[in-house]
Each structure stands twice: as C-alpha cells, then as structure tokens.
Amino acid sequence: MQPDWQDFPHTEPTTPARGRRVWMGCVSLLLIAALLLSSASGAVWLLRQWRARAAAPQPTRQPAEIAAAPSTPPAAEREPEAASTAVSPTASLTRTLTVNRIAYIDRDGQVATTAPDGSGSRQLTDTDLRFQFPAWSPDGERLAAIGSSRGGAGIYLLRDEAATAEPEPRYFSRTENPFYLYWSPDRSQIGFLANDAENGIALRLTSADGETESRVLATGSPLYWHWTADGAQILAHSGAAGTDGQIMLLDAAGDGAPEAIAQPGLFQAPAISADGRFFAYATDHADGVSWLTLQGVDGQAVFSEPHPGSTAFAWHPARNLLAVINGRPESTLFYGPLRLLDADSGELRLLSAETVVGFFWSPDGRYLAYLSTPALRDDVQASAAPWRAPAAAPRAGLARLRPQPAAQPSTPELVLRLVDVTSGEDRLLTRFQPSFIFLSQFLPFFDQYAHSHSLWAPDSTALVLPMREAGSNYVVVVPVSGEPPERLLRGDMPFWSRQ
Numbered sequence: 001m002q003p004d005w006q007d008f009p010h011t012e013p014t015t016p017a018r019g020r021r022v023w024m025g026c027v028s029l030l031l032i033a034a035l036l037l038s039s040a041s042g043a044v045w046l047l048r049q050w051r052a053r054a055a056a057p058q059p060t061r062q063p064a065e066i067a068a069a070p071s072t073p074p075a076a077e078r079e080p081e082a083a084s085t086a087v088s089p090t091a092s093l094t095r096t097l098t099v100n101r102i103a104y105i106d107r108d109g110q111v112a113t114t115a116p117d118g119s120g121s122r123q124l125t126d127t128d129l130r131f132q133f134p135a136w137s138p139d140g141e142r143l144a145a146i147g148s149s150r151g152g153a154g155i156y157l158l159r160d161e162a163a164t165a166e167p168e169p170r171y172f173s174r175t176e177n178p179f180y181l182y183w184s185p186d187r188s189q190i191g192f193l194a195n196d197a198e199n200g201i202a203l204r205l206t207s208a209d210g211e212t213e214s215r216v217l218a219t220g221s222p223l224y225w226h227w228t229a230d231g232a233q234i235l236a237h238s239g240a241a242g243t244d245g246q247i248m249l250l251d252a253a254g255d256g257a258p259e260a261i262a263q264p265g266l267f268q269a270p271a272i273s274a275d276g277r278f279f280a281y282a283t284d285h286a287d288g289v290s291w292l293t294l295q296g297v298d299g300q301a302v303f304s305e306p307h308p309g310s311t312a313f314a315w316h317p318a319r320n321l322l323a324v325i326n327g328r329p330e331s332t333l334f335y336g337p338l339r340l341l342d343a344d345s346g347e348l349r350l351l352s353a354e355t356v357v358g359f360f361w362s363p364d365g366r367y368l369a370y371l372s373t374p375a376l377r378d379d380v381q382a383s384a385a386p387w388r389a390p391a392a393a394p395r396a397g398l399a400r401l402r403p404q405p406a407a408q409p410s411t412p413e414l415v416l417r418l419v420d421v422t423s424g425e426d427r428l429l430t431r432f433q434p435s436f437i438f439l440s441q442f443l444p445f446f447d448q449y450a451h452s453h454s455l456w457a458p459d460s461t462a463l464v465l466p467m468r469e470a471g472s473n474y475v476v477v478v479p480v481s482g483e484p485p486e487r488l489l490r491g492d493m494p495f496w497s498r499q
Contacts, residue, residue: 099140100457101160102464104475104494105131111145113160116457116464116477118488124158125167131156132437133180133493135452137187140499142208144170144181144190153177155192155206170206171214178204180398182452184231189252191234193223193398203236205252217250218258222398224269224448227252228276235261235270235279241290247281265290266310266332269448271322273315278302278343280322282311292324294343303346310334312447316365320344321421323368325356338370340421351419352426358446362460363498366422367480369429369456369463371443372415398445411439411468418480430485435466435473435492442493453495464494 106112106123109130114121125131129147136143143158147167154172159165170190171178181192189205192214196202200221206214220238227234232252239245241264248258265282267290272279279295283304292311294303309327312334316322320343327333338352338359352370359370411433419426434443442449455463460480467476469487475494478485 099136099160099497099499100459101140101497102475102477102488102494103134103136103143103160103497104466104491105134106491111143111158112491113143114475114488116462118486121489122160122162123164124160125156126164127167129156129167133442133453134158134495135181135183136454136495136497137183137208138185138498139187140497142187144183144208146178146181146192148177153179155181155190157208157210168210170208170210171204176202180448180452182225182227183208184227184252185229186231188231191217191225191227203234215254217252217254218248220245222268224398225250226270226272226451228272229274235272235281237264237268237270237281239264241266242284247283261295262293265292267292267334268310268312268445269451271313271315271447271451273320273322273343274318275320278315278320280313280315282307292326292341294322294341303341303343305348309336314359314361314447314450316421317361317363318365321365323351323359323361323421324348325359338368338419351421351424352417354415354417357414358443360446360450360455360463362456362480363454363458364460366420366460368419368421369480370417370419372417373412374415398448411436414439416463416465416478427482429463429478429480429482432465432476432485433468435468437492438466454498455494455496457496458499464496466492466494 101113101115103111103113110123110125111131111134112121112123124143127147129149131145131147134143134145141159143160145156145158147154147156152172152174155170155178156167157170158167171192173194176194176196178192178194181190183190188208190208191203191205194202194204196219199219201219201223202216203218203223203225204214205217206212217234218236218238222240223236223238225234225236234250234252236250237245237247243263245264247261247264247270249261250258261279262281262283265284267282270279270281277297281293282290283293285291289306290311291304292307292313293301296302307326308329309331310333311324311326313322313324322341322343324339324341325334325336327336335355335357337350337354338356339348339350341348351368354370354372356370356372359368361368413431414434415431416429417426418429455465457463462477462479464475464477467474472490473492475488475491476485477488
C-alpha cells in the first residue's frame with residue numbers, strides 16, 4: 001500500500017607564356033575556392049541562427065495545475081520480474097569506450113581497478129593511507145581519491161596502471177580534512193569539500209597538475225555544487241533553507257563577487273541542464289513553502305511550482321528533462337514518487353509511485369535506474385546506523401568520512417528498478433543489501449554524487465553496486481538486459497569510468 005502522497009502541482013596569373021592550360025587551371029582553382037568560401041559562410045550563418053534560437057529565453061510559465069499521470073502500480077501488485085520488451089528509441093550519445101573500467105576500494109582500504117568482467121584487476125596503491133570514494137577524471141586517464149590516516153587526510157591523484165605507484169598529493173591537512181571531491185569537466189581542477197574551523201565547511205579548488213596550492217572558493221554548511229560544462233563557473237547552494245542560505249554562481253578563477261541567484265528552499269544539490277540553458281533548484285518564497293524552480297538563461301524563472309517535503313532532481317544527459325522526487329508534506333526528506341519534468345513544455349508526468357530514495361540517469365539518457373526499499377525508516381542514514389539521531393531534524397550536509405565499523409550493522413534491503421523514460425516500461429533488476437558506506441554516506445546525497453561518481457557503465461548496459469553478502473562487501477555488476485547480477489570481487493565504493 002502506497003503512502004498518501006500529496007500531488008505535485010502542477011539551438012597576374014602569369015602571362016600565357018606556358019599556354020592556356022595553366023590559365024584555365026588557375027581559374028578552376030579560384031572557382032573552387034569561391035565555392036568553399038560560400039559553403040563555409042552558409043554554415044556559419046546556419047550555426048548562428050541555430051544558436052540564436054537555442055539561446056532565446058522561453059516564455060515565463062505561470063503556475064498552473066498539472067495533473068499527475070496515472071500511478072504505476074506498487075511493487076506488491078507487479079510481477080516480480082517483467083519480461084524484457086522492445087525498447088523505444090530515445091536520444092543517444094555516441095561514446096567511444098577507451099577506458100571502461102571500474103575503480104573500487106579493496107579490503108585493505110586501497111584503490112584498485114578491474115575490467116567489467118572482473119579480469120585485469122590492478123592495485124593502484126599500497127600505503128598506510130586508507131582511501132575512500134575514488135573518482136575518475138572525465139577522460140578516464142586519472143583517478144582522485146580521499147586518503148586518510150591518523151595524522152590527517154588529503155586528496156591524492158592516481159593513474160590506472162599495472163605498476164603500483166606512489167599517490168600524488170594535491171592537498172593535505174591534519175585538521176581540515178576533505179570528505180568529498182568532484183573533478184571539473186575540463187579535468188584541470190578538482191573541487192572538494194573540507195572541514196573549516198570558522199565556517200563549518202569550505203569548498204576548495206586545487207589544480208590537477210599540482211602547480212598551484214588549493215584555495216577556498218566558498219564556505220557554508222551544508223554546501224553543494226555543480227560545475228558548468230566549460231569548468232569556468234560553479235552553481236552552488238550554501239547554507240540551510242531560508243535567509244541563512246544562498247544559491248549563487250561562482251567564478252572558478254575566483255574573480256569577482258559571487259552572483260546571488262535566490263534564497264534556497266528545501267533541496268540539496270543544484271543542477272545545470274546539459275545545454276546550459278536551465279538552472280534547477282528549490283527556492284523559498286518567504287512564505288515557508290519551497291518551490292521547485294527552473295531558471296532560464298535570461299535569469300527568469302520558466303517553471304516554478306510548490307512541492308511538499310524536500311526535493312532532489314537530476315537532468316537528462318542530453319535533453320531538457322528533469323527527473324524529480326519529493327517527500328511528504330511536513331517532512332524535510334526527499335523520498336517519494338519519481339516524476340519527469342519537461343523544461344521546454346512544462347509537462348510533468350509520473351514515472352513511478354514507489355517511495356524512491358535515489359535515482360541515476362543512464363549515460364545515453366534512455367533509462368532511469370532507481371532505488372526504493374520496503375523497509376524504509378524515516379531516514380536512510382538512520383536505517384544504516386540505528387544509534388544516530390533521527391533525521392527528521394535538518395541534515396548538516398554531506399557526511400564527513402568516518403571509519404567503516406569492523407562489524408557492520410545490518411542494512412535494509414534495497415530494490416533496484418529500471419524505467420524507460422520514453423515508453424514508461426518499468427521492471428525489476430534486483431534486490432540487494434547495500435554496503436554500510438553506500439547506505440550511510442552515498443545514497444543520502446545521491447544528487448550530489450551523481451555529478452561526480454558514476455554507477456553506470458559508459459555504454460549504458462549495466463550498473464555497478466556494492467552489495468553485502470555473507471558478511472562481506474562485493475563489487476557487483478547488474479546488467480540492464482535482465483541477466484543475473486555478476487559478483488566480481490570483494491570490495492566497496494565501486495564507480496565506473498565515464499569513458
């Protein structure tokens with residue numbers, strides 16, 4: 001039986017001494033050059049017209065009632081396994097798989113990688129440091145990971161090579177320890193969050209080549225962000241909902257003051273559409289109600305609707321489609337039905353009526369993989385660690401890294417399902433018990449981690465997840481074809497390269 005959810009409202013030649021053939025040849029060359037120039041000019045004109053249409057601001061949409069699509073049946077009323085059906089066409093992204101490897105943390109806390117079938121495993125580190133959350137650079141040539149010891153913690157760079165090499169430090173502190181990192185799209189910088197004695201949390205940037213020291217770009221608690229596609233700016237959300245927080249656009253070079261955008265509502269990570277035309281965030285309209293808002297390139301809201309609870313969202317990797325979940329009324333959590341918002345038309349439709357706790361776009365934009373649990377308590381973190389205070393109280397933001405307990409507490413079963421966003425086909429992939437770290441530190445902040453760490457294979461054929469079986473954590477590949485999950489090896493925190 002489903003909870004009683006509140007509906008979500010709704011671009012000179014020489015003289016002819018050598019004969020006429022030379023003269024005719026020159027004339028031919030001139031004609032060819034003229035044709036090429038004409039073609040190039042036409043192409044430039046067409047490109048400018050396309051850009052002008054793409055950049056044109058969309059008309060501001062007045063809030064209107066949008067009827068939710070008919071609910072999909074709850075899991076209890078569906079077949080446990082749906083037969084695979086023909087998949088509808090959708091926009092695809094061409095990819096050349098030059099890397100296609102999975103990074104993970106082995107049983108000794110070291111960084112390792114493997115091929116998707118479990119072959120060709122490599123241990124990249126062998127140090128006294130214990131690593132967490134390895135992140136591939138966008139081109140897949142390097143990895144960055146957080147390494148910690150009793151003396152402090154830092155950011156370290158690695159190469160996926162057969163021979164173990166010393167990790168390259170890019171930041172280290174005994175007191176202001178990092179706990180989350182995120183490569184810039186141009187792979188020249190690494191942004192990371194670290195403890196800050198005065199402001200709680202600091203967003204720092206460090207150069208990937210190590211030529212410059214890290215610097216503080218923003219502070220606040222909590223703090224979330226999304227890079228622009230060129231890596232020149234950062235859309236950031238700092239502080240709690242209301243007057244204590246702000247949504248702002250930062251210059252990554254640190255030039256100029258932050259551009260204030262809005263007061264935040266109940267949400268975590270902001271998101272920028274693939275074409276850069278829309279910013280997605282939730283804002284507080286000073287009436288105590290949080291509004292999901294899409295801001296166009298002209299700075300005006302093109303969509304704005306109130307939502308119950310908190311909200312979390314993520315853009316389609318190529319189109320202006322925003323996947324959204326939101327919580328119950330009077331709740332500060334975002335767990336709820338999964339919907340799809342078309343930023344161009346304002347159409348909002350229901351994809352799943354399950355209590356969704358996290359979701360992830362496939363790289364080709366064809367699927368949304370989503371997680372739910374029949375044994376959900378009020379908070380995923382509380383489910384992972386029963387001794388924690390219930391999270392009905394506001395969260396402090398991304399979880400600080402803490403040692404994995406020797407004897408991990410029992411974690412609830414998660415259900416992994418897959419929905420085709422065009423046809424609406426929804427089917428079960430697997431049920432599993434996640435690792436403690438996945439449940440307590442990754443899943444509650446999936447919307448931020450979706451910017452920096454990928455669970456999907458770059459060709460959209462499978463996902464990788466940390467599953468707990470018989471008291472141990474395993475790296476498991478789950479095909480979208482419906483074939484059984486494949487357990488590769490023991491380890492935790494697996495993430496797929498984006499190439």
